[in-house]
Amino acid sequence: MMQTTNTLSSQVLERSAVLRALEHSLAMIEFDVTGEVLWVNDIFAKAMGYSAQEMIGLKHKQFCPPHIAEHSSYQMFWERLKEGQVFQEKVQRTTKNGNSLWLEATYTPVRNEEGHVVGVVKVATDITERENTMKQVVDDLKEMSAKLTERAEVGIQHSQRVNVSFDHIANETDQNMSLLKGLKEQVESISSIATTINSISSQTQLLALNAAIEAAHAGSYGNGFSVVAAEIRKLATDSKEAIVKVDQYVKAIHAEVEKVSSGTNRAKTTVFTNRDLVKQTNEEFINIGEAARNLDKQAQNLAEIV
Structure with missing residues (x-):
């Protein structure tokens, strides 16, 4: 007991x-x-x-x-x-x-x-100190989320503006390519005409020479015809020299057109490449914005838990 x-x-x-x-x-x-x-x-x-x-x-x-x-x-x-x-x-x-x-x-x-x-x-x-610390963490997360969202939205806006500019440049480049193509065709047409004129000039010189020979055979009766034949031959020679110069100019223009066309093609490739990069950047900004919104949700969930 x-x-x-x-x-x-x-x-x-x-x-x-x-x-x-x-x-x-x-x-x-x-x-x-x-x-x-x-x-x-x-x-x-x-x-x-x-x-x-x-x-x-x-x-x-x-x-x-x-x-x-x-x-x-x-x-x-x-x-x-x-x-x-x-x-x-x-x-x-x-x-x-x-x-x-x-x-x-x-x-x-x-x-x-x-x-x-x-x-x-x-x-x-x-638990006041713990709660205040956690509240500060949540507030910091929300502030970080807000800043990320703001920056992402600004980035998206800038990317969209740049993308619009690239689209405009791309359209302008396409138009320039069309103009260059037309110019190239005109130059080739001029070159073809010059070749034809050059051929006619050669034939005219030959005819003028034959005419001069026949005028010589005719003696005094062919003197007048001989003068005309000489003038025709001189005109054909001048035409041939002019056509040679035109052909040189045309070839020079053609070479420059080829250079401009090649440079425009490279610029077009660069523009489209950069436009794709801008689109990718825009998508990344969208992803950042989504991540920021998720961060805000996590901060709210954390606040509810604690």
């Missing part, structure tokens, strides 16, 4: 020691079923900016921000406690000087011997 008593006594002492340890390490407060403070330890009172004596008799609602105290769920919260339901969650409270305080809190209903709830014990840990 004595052994049993000693065992029970030992257990009581252990529980008392545990309670004292908790009281000295955790924020604790007791309420009656109406939410009035019955007792509070120094840790809780200090966290709230009060002395322990000041808090006795105050109402739980006085420690809650208006958006919590005035919400319909607040009454439901106390009804459930009165029914004996344990409440454990992160809560926001307001200190004596109006600052926001975040607590990881457990509300435990206390029953009497008849099983009726006669009070509530709250054990809490101050």
